[in-house]
Amino acid sequence: MTDRRRTDPLTGEVIEDPPIRPFADWLREQANGKTHNELGEALWDLIARVEETRKKGTLALTITVEPMPKSDGNVLVISDNIQLKLPEFKRDASVAYVDRNGNLSRNNPRQPTLTGLRDASAPESTTIREAQ
Template sequence: MSKETEPVIRPFADWLREQSTGSTHEELGEALHDLIAKVQDTGKKGSLTLTITVGTLKNDAAVLVVEDRIKLKLPEHDRKASLFYPDKHGNLTRRDPRQLEFESLREVPAPEGVDLETGEIREVAE
């Protein structure tokens, strides 16, 4: 193919700056910035996707309609799970309904000379 017959392809970035009067280009820049910050915050992967749809105008095939869609998938922090037990009515409870309860148990006070914060035994005067 000679140089005269080779098509001149416009750089993609030039078109992107014009799409939706520049708002697509601006939105992509902001979305990428948000994505980078969230990836650094969570240590997880995320993604930014630009979808371009090209069609013709209904009555004029020489006119192209170009639409874009930006999809941002930000990573999230892991959420902690909690353990519950179902009771006989199907409600969630923290107490295992199968566990026996000891109603006669009581807290025993620390003996004299024990530091309550550290558990350390100090000398006791006799």
């Protein structure tokens, strides 16, 4: 990593390579732990959906840091945004025709409708006699 230097705002002391707090420690405290919990749930949901669909998905955390308005500079507002993009299941397509009114129809409006048709299948109560 790079060399880091910080000047203590109270004493003016220059601190070379100050110890850096682990990110996970901060994350557990962000929004009273809500961000940490939501990320855990989102990751679980993402893993489950990837296993089901065999497609990739993404989970992104965006952290915004800005100075607190009307503060002396050492008060910061930290906000976060979690974006979860689950892979989609394959959806079946269907075929439809456009009728003369511009509506979708399952029937082809250019094909004539046959009338007078009846079901010629044998009734269920009919039995076949065995040859004697």
